[in-house]
Amino acid sequence: MTTTAAGQKAELTAANYLEMRGYAILERNYRRPRCEIDIVARKNDVVYFVEVKYRKSDSQGGGLEAITQTKLRQMQFAAETWVDDYKWRGDYQLAAIEVGGKEFAVLSFIESIF
Numbered sequence: 001m002t003t004t005a006a007g008q009k010a011e012l013t014a015a016n017y018l019e020m021r022g023y024a025i026l027e028r029n030y031r032r033p034r035c036e037i038d039i040v041a042r043k044n045d046v047v048y049f050v051e052v053k054y055r056k057s058d059s060q061g062g063g064l065e066a067i068t069q070t071k072l073r074q075m076q077f078a079a080e081t082w083v084d085d086y087k088w089r090g091d092y093q094l095a096a097i098e099v100g101g102k103e104f105a106v107l108s109f110i111e112s113i114f
Helices: 003-020 069-086
Strands: 024-032 035-043 046-055 091-100 105-110
Touching: 003 024, 003 035, 003 046, 003 091, 003 105, 024 069, 035 069, 046 069, 069 091
Parallel strands: 046 091
Antiparallel strands: 024 035, 035 046, 091 105
16 A cells, blocks of 8 residues: 555544544645645534544554644644634634554544644
């Protein structure tokens, strides 16, 4: 499986996980110049900007370890861009889901990482 295909499968797994827990998926793969968001979801009156991290194995560390301060700044910029594009005036959170292994299992979900 290519890296792109694995990433797409991990994002689908994450979206399904969120839907099963009552989140509505508003958008997948939101892209604008200099920013991207894997999943935009909403639950109650909060929008969640979700970064999906996939690792086939943890031999090089878990997926969530790849969310650096630089990545957090990029996520914040992307979230602010989406908020401006859609004129969202409610609350929002930066979130992350780690998907791992050959079975593409959700290993962890952090609803608020910022």
